[in-house]
Amino acid sequence: MSDKQEYQKQWLKQAGVLIEALPYMRRYAGKTFVIKYGGHAMGDSERAREFARDIVLLKQVGLNPVVVHGGGPQIAKMLDRLKIQSSFVDGLRVTDEATVEIVEMVLSGRINKEIVASINEAGGSAIGLSGKDGNLVQAKKVTRTRRDPDSNIEQVLDIGFVGDPDVVNAAFLQNLIRSDIIPVIAPIGFGADGATYNINADTMACAIAKAVKAERLLLLTDVSGVLGGDGELIENMTAPEAHRLIKDGVIHGGMVPKIESLLDAVEGGVSGAVIMDGRVPHAVLLEVFTEHGVGTILRREDI
Ligand SMILES: Nc1ncnc2c1ncn2[C@@H]1O[C@H](COP(=O)(O)OP(=O)(O)O)[C@@H](O)[C@H]1O
Numbered sequence: 001m002s003d004k005q006e007y008q009k010q011w012l013k014q015a016g017v018l019i020e021a022l023p024y025m026r027r028y029a030g031k032t033f034v035i036k037y038g039g040h041a042m043g044d045s046e047r048a049r050e051f052a053r054d055i056v057l058l059k060q061v062g063l064n065p066v067v068v069h070g071g072g073p074q075i076a077k078m079l080d081r082l083k084i085q086s087s088f089v090d091g092l093r094v095t096d097e098a099t100v101e102i103v104e105m106v107l108s109g110r111i112n113k114e115i116v117a118s119i120n121e122a123g124g125s126a127i128g129l130s131g132k133d134g135n136l137v138q139a140k141k142v143t144r145t146r147r148d149p150d151s152n153i154e155q156v157l158d159i160g161f162v163g164d165p166d167v168v169n170a171a172f173l174q175n176l177i178r179s180d181i182i183p184v185i186a187p188i189g190f191g192a193d194g195a196t197y198n199i200n201a202d203t204m205a206c207a208i209a210k211a212v213k214a215e216r217l218l219l220l221t222d223v224s225g226v227l228g229g230d231g232e233l234i235e236n237m238t239a240p241e242a243h244r245l246i247k248d249g250v251i252h253g254g255m256v257p258k259i260e261s262l263l264d265a266v267e268g269g270v271s272g273a274v275i276m277d278g279r280v281p282h283a284v285l286l287e288v289f290t291e292h293g294v295g296t297i298l299r300r301e302d303i
Pocket residue numbers: 038039040041070072220221222223225226227228250251252253254255256
């Protein structure tokens with residue numbers, strides 16, 4: 001076979017992939033996909049380039065990607081270097097004044113700009129924002145309670161400058177989405193009191209997805225999806241199943257806020273929400289443009 005014939009044979013295989021994607025491109029044209037890029041999903045620079053290309057491709061074929069990023073491991077590294085101790089309550093970082101300064105610096109500064117730069121290098125037009133820009137996300141202070149084991153009295157824990165999204169400026173975001181811009185959002189909010197709030201990135205992505213009535217919320221992490229008691233991947237999860245798995249302790253740790261975000265998003269009008277492995281090459285394209293998708297999906301009809 002000549003070089004030309006070999007090339008044509010290879011190309012025909014690739015054409016099949018494009019044709020398989022066509023119905024999904026048509027179905028999702030004009031729809032918004034909120035993609036949470038977790039700190040654990042951010043691999044090496046080649047992975048980051050692949051992720052950026054996937055996002056640019058979505059925009060190019062008429063979908064509207066909005067990226068919300070995390071950066072937990074990167075914050076931990078910086079706090080460690082600065083010898084600032086950190087602890088967690090229910091998966092949320094206890095955030096004092098010194099910590100919130102570092103969190104904002106790492107998230108809105110380094111990580112946000114790295115993602116923006118890689119999307120722009122891939123041919124997109126990304127703009128980096130935090131919840132402070134354009135009054136995008138006003139946050140309210142989060143509190144947690146604990147029952148004291150000795151007195152059995154419920155105590156309120158102050159976990160500092162940790163916020164929950166309270167008001168999202170959807171109109172501002174919709175203006176960006178309608179243009180050729182790809183918004184890249186750091187999970188930082190402002191308070192009515194003028195303070196800066198550290199927001200869990202899954203919670204931030206969920207609030208954004210609800211506000212813009214997204215077609216899908218994709219949470220990219222470092223596991224293939226939700227694993228059941230038998231260790232097998234659950235491809236389609238229902239809300240009662242999610243509640244049962246949390247109650248039984250099969251879903252625990254950092255997966256709990258993710259599942260809560262999934263449920264909240266779908267109950268709040270998002271058509272489907274997915275937890276998936278962001279380290280798999282082109283995971284976003286596989287999820288959006290193939291019949292079976294990847295990871296664990298919770299659909300609106302299953303709540
Ligand atoms: N049932 C489960 N299925 C899959 N992962 C689970 C489950 N329960 C707990 N986990 C843990 O949740 C982690 C993902 O949460 P987290 O580390 O907070 O991710 P990220 O930093 O990407 O937001 C997984 O690495 C895994 O250790």
